[in-house]
Amino acid sequence: MKAIVQDEYGSTDVLRLGEVDKPAAGEGEVLVRVHAAAVDAGFWHLMTGLPYLLRLMGFGFRSPKVPVRGREVSGSVEAVGAGVTRFRPGDEVFGFCEGSFAEYTCAPEDRFLPKPVNLTHVQAAAVPISAVTALQALRDAGRVRPGQRVLVIGAAGGVGTYAVQLAKAFGAHVTGVCSTAKTDLVRAIGADDVIDYAREDITDRARSPYDLIVDTAGNRTLSHLRRALTPRGTLVIVGGEGGGRWLGGTDRVLRALLLSPFVRQRLLGLFSAERQEDLRTLSELVEAGKVTPVIGATHPLGEAVEALRRLEKTHARGKTVITM
Incomplete structure (x- = not known):
């Protein structure tokens, strides 16, 4: 599958559009076909590996432990692993994961919630983190x-x-x-x-x-x-x-x-925590019309690296989202 990957820490020059193995849903996990993935502030730190404190926290000392970037996602369930009870193939979901700048991503089922009915995938991807x-x-x-x-x-x-x-x-x-x-x-x-x-x-x-x-x-x-x-x-x-x-x-x-x-x-x-109960609270506020994601720009996966290079030099307006 296609994904935005990096093999070393650095500027956006280390990013590339490449081919990686498609993940498989293990026990308790959900495989999601990605429709949209947002760029969060932590992306830049995981890309550069700075500050060094971040590397000591388990993200990879010499190179990124997870080579595919992206941690916010909205998409549809492609497959579920053994023991998954909350979702089935075809369900629309959003939430937290590792490696969302890709055609597919995989994470434990408790990292996802049903996508708010009044949001597009682009909007929903901009919510979690x-x-x-x-x-x-x-x-x-x-x-x-x-x-x-x-x-x-x-x-x-x-x-x-x-x-x-x-x-x-x-x-x-x-x-x-x-x-x-x-x-x-x-x-x-x-x-x-x-x-x-x-x-x-x-x-x-x-x-x-x-x-x-x-x-x-x-x-x-x-x-x-x-x-x-x-x-x-x-x-x-x-x-x-x-x-x-x-x-x-x-x-x-x-x-x-x-x-x-x-x-x-x-x-x-x-130091924020990625808690499902907080994401559920936000989903309720979004569906009640009290919170609306602000999308500054969207870019297809094939143009994401160049878009991120431009974004590196500017101040974001709302959220930037990568679409598949």
Whole structure:
């Protein structure tokens, strides 16, 4: 079968469209014919192997342990292994997996759920990792409550577009931070206010302080972010870019965790988990019309490598999806 593979860590130059063996469904597993697969933020770290901490976590020290990229998927069940009871061939599903940038992928049945009936496969593929991350940042780490003032930094990105919509669904007053070209998008998905970071600062006292800041952009200092918080506000750092080759953006998370016990503000880093129960919650919100995936671009598998090269040099607008 055709797939986007890499044999070594590096830039998008290590990616290629190649032929690999079609997986088979083992006991408790589901083989899915992929219709669409989304690019999540973690893709870039798994591609480059940076920070090195990621390699020590079991993703492969010298080269990728799983050579096929992609971890979000929507498709139809092709076959099921022994013991599978929740799905049968032909069912439309979406969820988490390893190696979704391919014609077929395989994973345990508890990694999938029925595809929301009101979403296309392209839309459904864009939900699992990014939307679950946003949900956990707001509900679990941020403990968002109705009426709170919430600031979402990186509001036009994959996680950010979900964070804006979910914060509104939880009853918060939401301000999104994005570039000039994306302000209309952020307003369209429900933000009450928008900050163009090229023209304004998040610490502008006419807007701040905020009860909760969800930072998905990863380039502001802790001291700068804290100035935009209420005295007992909460900061949730989602991922991070830059930093050294060993810790990358996680060094900012570590500094936040070390500082938090000594200040009144809650400073947290989010290491999201791919939980089926959270994906089910999101599926219900999607079917209720409270959350809608934002798709920035779609590309067929045969053009995916070149598309990813272009995407490497830009800031994503919503989610990028690869179709089969």
